[in-house]
Each structure stands twice: as structure tokens, then as C-alpha cells.
Amino acid sequence: MSDHMLWAEAQDKALAGDLVNGYAFFGHPSMSTSIFAPRIDSSFLLTPPGEKLSLALKKGDWLPGYGHMEFLFSDMMLYWPGDYVFGLVRTPGVYDLSWHGGKSGLFLTRSFAKVIIHAGKEDQNAQNVQESPGTWDAGFPLEILPERTPYDVKAMEDLELKVKYLGRPMKASYYASYWAWDENGDPRVQRGTTDEDGSFSVNLNRGGMWIIDASITQEESGTLIAEDTRKFYKAGDVLEYKTIQVKTELTIWVR
Numbered sequence: 001m002s003d004h005m006l007w008a009e010a011q012d013k014a015l016a017g018d019l020v021n022g023y024a025f026f027g028h029p030s031m032s033t034s035i036f037a038p039r040i041d042s043s044f045l046l047t048p049p050g051e052k053l054s055l056a057l058k059k060g061d062w063l064p065g066y067g068h069m070e071f072l073f074s075d076m077m078l079y080w081p082g083d084y085v086f087g088l089v090r091t092p093g094v095y096d097l098s099w100h101g102g103k104s105g106l107f108l109t110r111s112f113a114k115v116i117i118h119a120g121k122e123d124q125n126a127q128n129v130q131e132s133p134g135t136w137d138a139g140f141p142l143e144i145l146p147e148r149t150p151y152d153v154k155a156m157e158d159l160e161l162k163v164k165y166l167g168r169p170m171k172a173s174y175y176a177s178y179w180a181w182d183e184n185g186d187p188r189v190q191r192g193t194t195d196e197d198g199s200f201s202v203n204l205n206r207g208g209m210w211i212i213d214a215s216i217t218q219e220e221s222g223t224l225i226a227e228d229t230r231k232f233y234k235a236g237d238v239l240e241y242k243t244i245q246v247k248t249e250l251t252i253w254v255r
Helices: none
Strands: 005-010 013-015 019-028 031-036 040-046 052-054 058-063 067-077 082-090 093-096 106-120 142-146 157-165 173-178 190-193 199-204 208-218 222-225 238-241 243-254
Touching: 005 082, 005 208, 005 243, 019 040, 019 082, 019 106, 031 067, 040 067, 106 238, 142 208, 142 243, 157 208, 157 243, 173 199, 190 199
Parallel strands: 005 106, 013 106, 106 243
Antiparallel strands: 005 019, 019 031, 019 067, 040 052, 040 082, 058 067, 082 106, 093 106, 142 157, 157 199, 173 190, 173 208, 208 243, 222 238
8 A cells, every 4th residue: 555545425416405525545545454534734625606605524444345444424404506626726735656665755644535426406497597507616726627417427437637736727747546446556456647738538437436546746845844743753853854745626427
């Protein structure tokens, strides 16, 4: 296993007026014992009219299918029909591949994650309710944008996506992993490099939860003062990094 991953989960299809939960996880989806509650700088719900609502996250310690584990969650009210984005910004952290047998080199990680949620109209014949298309861009520095509605993708279909950095197309590394696979070592994980304009395609060949990741590495050094004690450092240590890895995740459910 490599460095942990931030990802978000939420019911991706609901009705306007529904109350749904958004979840924040940090670890590896295929290994429940690796998952714990992430440190989050910002959590929000982007509404169809474009309003950004801050969310207060609570800590949970039990989930069906996972068992005893720590995670964060928040209630979210879908007031309007249209598309919402549940977004997470993790507190920057550091990682060194040598901590788990890899090549030495401390780097800073900046992680972002989102889920796109569609709220339909309860009365499909209503004449006075207009759906708002909203936006699938969460406002992250590094974004993954699907080329069509991700909540309608069916098993064995291809999905075209595009990566942008600071609003402009960006070449990046990517992978698409089914939740039950080791995203770092399973040969079934689809990985590669986007085209120069940030575009790429993945084949979502089975139903269930998929996590699509894009990342870039920046040659920028600096220091981070550890705020807590971990296996490889203690609170107050000055940690020097040489590069910054920016990662963004899009979680989708394939029918």
C-alpha cells in the first residue's frame, strides 16, 4: 500500500427536498482497517443556483460493510432540483514512500475530493419548477470534469473526462479504480497519462463505486510543522519537503 487517499461518498441520485448524508474517508477503500477520519480544512455543498454552503462534519465510528472505523459525515438538504457537488479539501500533509519500502523523498500532499449529486423533481409533471443545471466544477485548484452525467453511467460504458488546473486544461496522471481493488497494486486498475489538453477516457466495466483520481507533481520545496505525532514524526517536528503532489478524486456509482 502507498500513501492514503481522501475520497467522498454520498447518494448520487435523490429528489429535491431529500436529506442525504455526505461522507469523508481517508485510507484505502479496499482495506477497512486502513481507513480513518481525515483532517479537513473545508467541506461544502455547491448548489444548482451556484451557492456554496459550508458543512459541519461530525465523526462516526461504525458503518455497515466496514464495521468499526472512523469517518466524518454531514447532513445535506437538497432544496432545489438540479446538480449538486459535495466537496472536501483536506488539510495538507506529508508523506515519504520510504515509510513503506519505497524510494525516499518527502513530499507535501494537497488532496481534494467530490461527488456529483442529482436531485430530481418529485412531481415530474410540475410546470412551475425549473431544474437548474448547476456546475460540476467544485472550485478546486485541480479538477476532474466528466463530459456527461456521471450518475447515469452504466457498466461496460466508457466515460470521457478532462483535467483542469487553476481553470486551464492540464496534462496529469490518472487512474480509475473499483472500490474493492488495491488502487496502487491491482493490475485491473486503469491508469495512464492524459492528453496534453487534460482529456482521458476510462472503461467502467462493472457496477458499483469507482474512484477516479488525477494528480500532478510540482517541483516546489518548503517546510511543514507537524501538528500531531505519527509513527515517523512527532508534533512540533519541522518536516522539509522537496515536491508537492496535488491530487483530486471524483467518486461515481456505475449502474
